[in-house]
Amino acid sequence: MKLLYPFLLSIILTLSTADRRCRGVNFNGKYYDIEMIKEGINKIHQMALNRNDNTVYFTYDQLTDVPMRSLGYVKLDTREAGLIGGIRNASGVAIDHVRNKVYVGGMDGLYVLNKEGMPEKYPVYDSIEKLFFKDVLFFVNSKKEAHVFDNGILKPMIELQHEDVDDLIIDDDDNVFFLQNGTLFRVRLGTRAINIHERYKVNVLSVDPYYRAFIGTSEGVFVYNKYKFALDKVSNIRDLRSLTFNKNLEPVYAVVDVLIKLNVNPLKCVEF
Incomplete structure (x- = not known):
């Protein structure tokens, strides 16, 4: 850990948009200090933060003879970490913050944590x-089919019927962003007119607590500007495996095999 931390810190700071007079990682106009939450997480597949109790849930690949995914968690307030069993090949995870429900998808279907x-x-x-x-x-x-599960009723997602989908999110303006082999597309709920954002190779889709759409690419992190119908760059952090936000809009993300939280830096810019 002592050897790994300075190495990762140097990489992440190099990828930040901080100029030579500023300290920390710049993300969406603010400077942050790096806090390493957990390391050694192999190939995080999906991650979600329950803002009701500040717990991060993530699915990841287990290093076993037979490839499988498991569901893990880290409580950010106490750093307690563990595994949740009973879901074969756990892959998807999402949070209903209003009802305080944690949904998990796996090889055998859909689950909720009691x-x-x-x-x-x-x-x-x-x-x-x-x-x-x-x-x-x-x-x-x-x-690669998109579906909706509402009050016990399962139905195809009409907007994405006959489309191959690797991942999807929906923003505050009912724009559906979805991926096909790293290419980003957009369609509005209730319509079938699909637009393409072909400039960047995308690996992560996420929303903040206000459902603003954030797009992680090989060239940095972008936010969707619904007034310009375009992506605005908000960070030089590249090649994320997953991204989420706490209730204070502080990013929590996975890069390589490390889980990181960015904390607002009260000393935004200092002279060397």
Whole structure:
């Protein structure tokens, strides 16, 4: 850890947009200090932060003879970490913050964590890869099909029928952003007119607590500007594996095999 920390710190600071008079990592106009939460997480697949209790849930690849994914968690306030069993090949995770529900998708379908933190099965038996929650639950299955699960009713996502989907999010203006082999597309809920954002190779989709769409690429992190119908760059941090935000809009993300939180730096700029 002592050897790894300075190495990663130097990489992350190099990727920041801080100029030579400023200290920390610049993200969306603010400077942050780096806090390393957990290391050694192999290939995080999806991550979500429950802002009700400040717990990060993530699915990741287990280093076993038979490839499989598991569901892990870290409580940011206490740094308690652990695994949650009972979900075969856990892959997708999403949070309903209003009802304080943690949804998890796996090889055998859809689950919700009960008050004891144990999974309970829903009558959905599709193999789920990615989850997203906004008013209702959306998921992408292993066949790259997008579906909606609302009050126990399962139906295809009409806007994305006949489209291969790797991941999706929905912003505050009902824009659906989805990925096909790293290419970003956009369609508005209730319509079928699909737009392409082909400039960047995308690896991460996320929203903040206000459902602003953030796009992680090989060239940095962007936010969707709904007035210009374009992506505005907000950080030089590249090649993220996952990204989320706490209630104070502080980013929490995974890069390589490390989970990192950015804390607002009260000394934004200092002279060397």
